Amino acid sequence: MSTAPTQPAFVLVRPQMGENIGGAARAMWNFGLDRMRVVAPRDGWPSEKAVAMASGAGRLLDEAGLYDSTAEALRDVDYVFATTARSRDLTKPVVTPEHAMTQARALIASGQRVAVMFGPERAGLENDDIALANAIVSVPVNPAFPSLNLAQCVLLTAYEWERQVTETPPEVLEFAGTRFANGQEVEKLGDHFEERLEEAGFFFPPHKAAHMKLNLRNMLSRLPLTLVDVQTFHGMLRQLARWKDKSGGSS
Amino acid sequence: MSTAPTQPAFVLVRPQMGENIGGAARAMWNFGLDRMRVVAPRDGWPSEKAVAMASGAGRLLDEAGLYDSTAEALRDVDYVFATTARSRDLTKPVVTPEHAMTQARALIASGQRVAVMFGPERAGLENDDIALANAIVSVPVNPAFPSLNLAQCVLLTAYEWERQVTETPPEVLEFAGTRFANGQEVEKLGDHFEERLEEAGFFFPPHKAAHMKLNLRNMLSRLPLTLVDVQTFHGMLRQLARWKDKSGGSS
Numbered sequence: 001m002s003t004a005p006t007q008p009a010f011v012l013v014r015p016q017m018g019e020n021i022g023g024a025a026r027a028m029w030n031f032g033l034d035r036m037r038v039v040a041p042r043d044g045w046p047s048e049k050a051v052a053m054a055s056g057a058g059r060l061l062d063e064a065g066l067y068d069s070t071a072e073a074l075r076d077v078d079y080v081f082a083t084t085a086r087s088r089d090l091t092k093p094v095v096t097p098e099h100a101m102t103q104a105r106a107l108i109a110s111g112q113r114v115a116v117m118f119g120p121e122r123a124g125l126e127n128d129d130i131a132l133a134n135a136i137v138s139v140p141v142n143p144a145f146p147s148l149n150l151a152q153c154v155l156l157t158a159y160e161w162e163r164q165v166t167e168t169p170p171e172v173l174e175f176a177g178t179r180f181a182n183g184q185e186v187e188k189l190g191d192h193f194e195e196r197l198e199e200a201g202f203f204f205p206p207h208k209a210a211h212m213k214l215n216l217r218n219m220l221s222r223l224p225l226t227l228v229d230v231q232t233f234h235g236m237l238r239q240l241a242r243w244k245d246k247s248g249g250s251s
Numbered sequence: 252m253s254t255a256p257t258q259p260a261f262v263l264v265r266p267q268m269g270e271n272i273g274g275a276a277r278a279m280w281n282f283g284l285d286r287m288r289v290v291a292p293r294d295g296w297p298s299e300k301a302v303a304m305a306s307g308a309g310r311l312l313d314e315a316g317l318y319d320s321t322a323e324a325l326r327d328v329d330y331v332f333a334t335t336a337r338s339r340d341l342t343k344p345v346v347t348p349e350h351a352m353t354q355a356r357a358l359i360a361s362g363q364r365v366a367v368m369f370g371p372e373r374a375g376l377e378n379d380d381i382a383l384a385n386a387i388v389s390v391p392v393n394p395a396f397p398s399l400n401l402a403q404c405v406l407l408t409a410y411e412w413e414r415q416v417t418e419t420p421p422e423v424l425e426f427a428g429t430r431f432a433n434g435q436e437v438e439k440l441g442d443h444f445e446e447r448l449e450e451a452g453f454f455f456p457p458h459k460a461a462h463m464k465l466n467l468r469n470m471l472s473r474l475p476l477t478l479v480d481v482q483t484f485h486g487m488l489r490q491l492a493r494w495k496d497k498s499g500g501s502s
Contacts, residue, residue, distance in 0.1 A: 027403075032393045056396050091427045091477055098414060099421035139410075140419040142283045145307050152278075155403055156410055159390075163349060168391040170350035176342045226342055 008081075008104050008114040008161065009035040010154060011073050013129055016042045016121045021061070022053025023151030024118070029057035030155070031162035036064040037073045037115070070117070070129045078112040079104075082133035083153055084125045085146070093135040100137040101160040116157055121150050178228040189230045190217050196237050259332075259355050259365040259412065260286040261405060262324050264380055267293045267372050272312070273304025274402030275369070280308035281406070282413035287315040288324045288366070321368070321380045329363040330355075333384035334404055335376045336397070344386045351388040352411040367408055372401050429479040440481045441468050447488050451495075 010028055015021050015038065025036060041047060045066050051058055067073035074080055081100050095103070104114045117133060119125035130136065139156055141148060148156070181189070193216060203209035223229075261279055266272050266289065276287060292298060296317050302309055318324035325331055332351050346354070355365045368384060370376030381387065390407055392399060399407070432440070444467060454460035474480075 026396075026398055029396045030392045030398055056398060086425050087427075088425065089427055090425070091429060091479070092425055093422055094425050095422045096414075096417075096419055102421075136425070140413060140417050141281045142413075145277075145280045147277055147281055147307060152403070152406055155406065159407055159410070162391060162393075163347075166347075166391050168347055170353075171344055171346045173344050174337050174339065174342060174387070176338075176340055178342060228342070 004108065004111045004113050005035060006108060007033055007035060008108070008116050009037050009077065010157070011037040011039060011070070011115050011117045012041070012150070013039045013070050013073075013117055013125060014042060014120040015118075015150065018043055018047035018049025018051075019053045020121060020150045021047060021050035022055075022057075024154040025050070025054040025057040025060040025064075027151050027155035028158050029060055031158035033158050033161060034060050034063070036060045037067060038064050039067045039070050039073045041066075042120075070132055074115060074117075074132055076113060077115040079107050079114050080133040081114070081116045081135050081137045082125055082130045083116060083118050083137045083139070083157065084130060086136065086138055087127065087130055089127055090130055092130065092133070094138050095135050097137055097139055097157050097160040098164075100135065101157070101164050103135075104161065105164055118150060118153055173224075175226065176228075178226040181225045181227050181230040185227060185230050186220050186225060189225070189233055190220050192234055192237050193220070196241060199241075255359065255362045255364050256286060257359060258284055258286060259359070259367050260288050260328065261408070262288040262290060262321070262366050262368045263292075263401070264290045264321050264324075264368055264376060265293060265371040266369075266401065269294055269298035269300025269302075270304045271372060271401045272298060272301035273306075273308075275405040276301070276305040276308040276311040276315075278402050278406035279409050280311055282409035284409050284412060285311050285314070287311045288318060289315050290318045290321050290324045292317075293371075321383055325366060325368075325383055327364060328366040330358050330365050331384040332365070332367045332386050332388045333376050333381045334367060334369050334388045334390070334408065335381060337387060337389055338378065338381055340378055341381055343381065343384070345389050346386050348388055348390055348408050348411040349415075351386065352408070352415050354386075355412065356415055369401060369404055424475075426477065427479075429477040432476045432478045432481040436478060436481050437471050437476060440476070440484055441471050443485055443488050444471070447492060450492075 010024070010033060012021060012024060015024075021038065021041065028034065028036060038045060046061065050061055054061055065073065081104070086094050100116070104116075107114050116137065117125060117129060119129065137157065139148060139153065194213060197203060203212050261275070261284065263272060263275055266275075272289065272292065279285065279287065289296060294300075297312065301312055305312055316324065332355070337345050351367070355367075358365050367388065368376060368380060370380065388408070390399060390404065445464060448454060454463050
């Protein structure tokens, strides 16, 4: 017995243009999905145009299952999503891509085999296909402009899968050879600023000086200054002082 | 004073092919975004190819701001995201599209003007552009195959925006002229099944009958049966009985 796959299969139903099959393969592989099934592609199989378009994702086409009918492609699948606009003819749950991939993840975790069907360009899935699905996935596009093409629909679904299983942290700070300045470093920078600005007569009028200094300290602490930033400021302040001394000397 | 916009501006920096500008417009408008800015498009502006590709989203191009430099395009913007792979040369927060759009929503809610920059095809944003951004947005693509094009990057970012502000419920049950069967209707269907199956000798051996009936009732309650489903089952059971009586009569 083979173990159930750890990702959903994407089933392209009667795709028309090879380019779009290749584009779908790229979109899948962009997000680490590589289980493709193809049902009755209009222009035959294998497809040179699909291979040309897939470029680095060509392996998905080599390994793709080819089927004569949708039912055949879904025979070993436990839970099927059909991507389409809502069908008012069939009683069926309609879920967002986000919710669908949450469900897919839970189903796969419990050992179920999951597939997502994508219809042909323009026409989309037929009711006979949709009747084989457990649920409909509908991308919440602008109702005034619902123009997603096949590869885009595959891309968004694959993105949703990856987004939910990814271990990418929501935010990483990229330090180009530095680190955040620590409290002491920020404090000393504040001292340096105050010293120079005091000399320059910046804290005026005197009754406002305390508040101005507080604001300066608050700003320096609020900014996420790195050690390199702090060193840069020190350098600028020193140079401004030198420049002032020089011009003072020459005048 | 004009009020701050309720959505981020998407800034295309030095885009090369008109088709890609048109594709970006479509991708934005698919998710209800219509504030585009274009910086120094390689092939001039307006672009016939962009207009041809944008089709229904052509309004975005008509209304797009045209700028000579990135700095000029960002002059009135309070917070800027740059979509790019991580830059190891610049100290900058790197966020997922999801986190970026969460931040964008919060910033816009507090009256800030937000922009998202997209670099030219192939080369991407230069460090001089990225230095103008507050944060980097990096799509967590498969490191073995990071092949997103401009319109796809715009699509995913626009999708993330819409996903987070959408009021689309995660799941809707589309009822084609029916509703869920209520408890009484499911109970009566169970009675009907039991009656026919009793006659047909299905509950055998007798010491297993109670458990078989329990399983049947459990199944009928677990399935989300609609009233139409229940009526269909009643009809099938009646017809099977008629068929049996007929064949019994003719034999």
